[in-house]
Amino acid sequence: VPQTTQQTSTPSTGATESYDYIVVGTGAGGLVVADRLSEAGKKVLLLERGGPSLGSTGGMDQPNWLNGTSLTRFDVPGLFQSMFQGNDPFWWCNDIAVNSGCLLGGGTAINGGLYWYPPDSDFAVANGWPPSWTSHQRYTTKMTARLPSTDHPSTDGQRYMMQVADVTAALLETQGYTSMTINDAPNTKDRVYGYSAYSFLNGRRAGPIGTYYHTAVGRSNLVYKQYTTVLNVVRKGADIIGVKTNNTSLGLDGVVPLMPNGRVILSAGAYGTPRILFRSGIGPTDMIDIVKSDAFAGPLLPPREQWIDLPVGYNVSDNPSITLVFTHPSVDAYDNWRPIWDNPRPADAAQYVRDQSGVFSQPSSRLNFWRSYKGCDGKTRWLQGTARPGASSITTAYPYNASQIMTITTYLSTGVTSRGRIGIDANITALPLIEPWFTEPIDREIMIQGIKDLVGNVDQVSGLTLITPDNTTTIENYVNGYAKRRMNSNHWVGSCAIGPRGKGVVDESTRVYGTKNLFVVDASIIPSLPMGNPHGTIMAMAEQAAAKIMALPADLVN
Numbered sequence: 301v302p303q304t305t306q307q308t309s310t311p312s313t314g315a316t317e318s319y320d321y322i323v324v325g326t327g328a329g330g331l332v333v334a335d336r337l338s339e340a341g342k343k344v345l346l347l348e349r350g351g352p353s354l355g356s357t358g359g360m361d362q363p364n365w366l367n368g369t370s371l372t373r374f375d376v377p378g379l380f381q382s383m384f385q386g387n388d389p390f391w392w393c394n395d396i397a398v399n400s401g402c403l404l405g406g407g408t409a410i411n412g413g414l415y416w417y418p419p420d421s422d423f424a425v426a427n428g429w430p431p432s433w434t435s436h437q438r439y440t441t442k443m444t445a446r447l448p449s450t451d452h453p454s455t456d457g458q459r460y461m462m463q464v465a466d467v468t469a470a471l472l473e474t475q476g477y478t479s480m481t482i483n484d485a486p487n488t489k490d491r492v493y494g495y496s497a498y499s500f501l502n503g504r505r506a507g508p509i510g511t512y513y514h515t516a517v518g519r520s521n522l523v524y525k526q527y528t529t530v531l532n533v534v535r536k537g538a539d540i541i542g543v544k545t546n547n548t549s550l551g552l553d554g555v556v557p558l559m560p561n562g563r564v565i566l567s568a569g570a571y572g573t574p575r576i577l578f579r580s581g582i583g584p585t586d587m588i589d590i591v592k593s594d595a596f597a598g599p600l601l602p603p604r605e606q607w608i609d610l611p612v613g614y615n616v617s618d619n620p621s622i623t624l625v626f627t628h629p630s631v632d633a634y635d636n637w638r639p640i641w642d643n644p645r646p647a648d649a650a651q652y653v654r655d656q657s658g659v660f661s662q663p664s665s666r667l668n669f670w671r672s673y674k675g676c677d678g679k680t681r682w683l684q685g686t687a688r689p690g691a692s693s694i695t696t697a698y699p700y701n702a703s704q705i706m707t708i709t710t711y712l713s714t715g716v717t718s719r720g721r722i723g724i725d726a727n728i729t730a731l732p733l734i735e736p737w738f739t740e741p742i743d744r745e746i747m748i749q750g751i752k753d754l755v756g757n758v759d760q761v762s763g764l765t766l767i768t769p770d771n772t773t774t775i776e777n778y779v780n781g782y783a784k785r786r787m788n789s790n791h792w793v794g795s796c797a798i799g800p801r802g803k804g805v806v807d808e809s810t811r812v813y814g815t816k817n818l819f820v821v822d823a824s825i826i827p828s829l830p831m832g833n834p835h836g837t838i839m840a841m842a843e844q845a846a847a848k849i850m851a852l853p854a855d856l857v858n
């Protein structure tokens with residue numbers, strides 16, 4: 301086995317294989333980057349702490365009604381609401397305090413599949429991006445060539461159970477909104493609505509798993525290891541010489557070495573990546589001190605004089621979201637999605653099994669809309685809405701027909717100025733230290749205004765009734781009394797933000813400041829919230845990041 305100076309200088313490394321690139325995590329960022337690096341001929345090790353998801357990746361988690369097929373919970377769009385049911389939800393990370401997917405595909409294996417082509421504003425200087433990132437279109441095109449969106453995922457081309465879309469469209473029409481195919485004109489986001497668009501193919505969940513993952517693992521120069529957790533990167537000062545994992549089959553003590561001039565790319569998500577950095581001696585001292593106190597992780601830290609002080613975990617953002625529940629006589633609430641796993645409507649289940657058409661080819665969302673608001677601080681913020689049958693929480697003084705309930709979730713997206721902080725506790729569980737919703741009062745004001753505008757014309761839609769909030773609660777009181785945790789949209793960004801030295805965690809090549817060869821490519825580098833649900837923006841970002849990383853000189857110096 302050829303050994304390099306770097307490898308022999310790694311005390312605990314006895315591995316037989318070393319790599320040009322080690323990519324940590326298989327979410328929206330990691331799969332795209334691993335695919336592009338391996339396509340370019342690099343020798344890549346792709347590591348994922350969880351196991352398989354889609355049936356095509358070896359996943360097996362299926363309800364009885366899918367027996368005899370290769371389809372799993374993660375394949376079937378209509379099983380999306382079952383992610384929040386079940387006795388053994390192995391797909392959630394058990395050491396992250398918010399919902400986060402820990403399996404092949406990360407969030408893209410368990411998310412609602414809403415997929416928006418990024419508008420220019422998602423990569424604009426005004427949104428915190430360096431100027432070198434603003435020409436994003438060719439990377440977005442690379443993504444859409446691999447994974448086009450669809451707003452009619454059923455294989456028969458029909459849309460099913462669209463009453464909620466009709467009712468919501470009628471409400472929006474009273475407010476001057478226009479109907480469009482959202483991804484046909486990503487920059488048009490003011491008073492527009494359209495059918496929900498998804499990253500699905502052939503009536504099944506696809507996303508980066510159904511596309512980039514399959515080409516990546518098809519190459520002999522890429523090695524994929526699941527059930528392998530990266531604990532920290534192994535550092536010699538600014539130089540990363542490998543990663544420490546829990547998988548001792550990969551090397552002595554689980555340490556995997558890099559080749560000379562090799563690189564590590566962290567794609568472990570907005571919570572997972574900061575934790576690896578803290579455990580590698582990179583981040584604010586208070587977080588690294590927590591690691592230092594841990595009996596197992598502490599001794600793996602580099603000496604204190606090699607700690608790199610960066611604002612890892614700060615600048616975090618997530619869309620504040622508030623749900624509104626309505627009833628309408630035309631709506632089929634689909635039994636609030638409760639029986640979908642054990643006892644689905646037989647005709648719908650049979651139709652889906654037959655040819656992946658029908659109700660189960662779509663998750664719960666049906667319609668999306670956007671509107672912009674200019675704040676008194678001169679900044680523009682966008683309100684997004686998602687309409688779906690059913691409701692997760694109802695508080696009302698009204699009697700109502702539970703089979704006719706529907707929800708409009710309102711989110712504040714691009715322009716949000718509130719920020720929080722994430723970190724770790726003494727168990728090294730990753731969690732929000734400062735919740736990021738409405739830390740700036742103006743975000744709350746805009747949200748209240750947006751919701752008032754949205755519900756202002758409910759009376760003009762025959763049969764439509766707003767039940768939560770009801771007429772005993774004003775919109776102000778509803779929003780002001782809304783539990784912070786319920787505002788979580790699971791769209792975390794910004795914990796390792798791209799930005800200038802002194803402000804950002806990574807530079808414009810996505811390299812971690814103070815290191816020679818450590819990179820981050822996932823939601824954590826996105827400096828401000830994108831316009832829509834983020835996985836399309838993250839994938840397009842990863843396309844650009846892969847190109848920028850490969851364009852760097854081979855022999856990087858710090």
Ligand SMILES: Cc1cc2nc3c(=O)[nH]c(=O)nc-3n(C[C@H](O)[C@H](O)[C@H](O)COP(=O)(O)OP(=O)(O)OC[C@H]3O[C@@H](n4cnc5c(N)ncnc54)[C@H](O)[C@@H]3O)c2cc1C
Nearest residue numbers: 325327328329406407412413414530569572823833834835
């Ligand atoms: C319930 C829910 C619904 C959502 N709905 C939507 C939606 O409809 N549309 C949308 O666009 N977005 C949605 N999102 C958000 C979206 O899925 C995420 O923004 C996106 O997946 C983040 O991508 P990422 O690459 O940053 O990280 P992730 O997708 O989180 O991937 C990180 C990966 O790294 C792995 N990992 C973590 N730590 C380690 C480690 N130490 N070693 C090895 N592997 C590790 C994880 O297991 C995971 O596979 C939703 C999220 C949730 C939770």
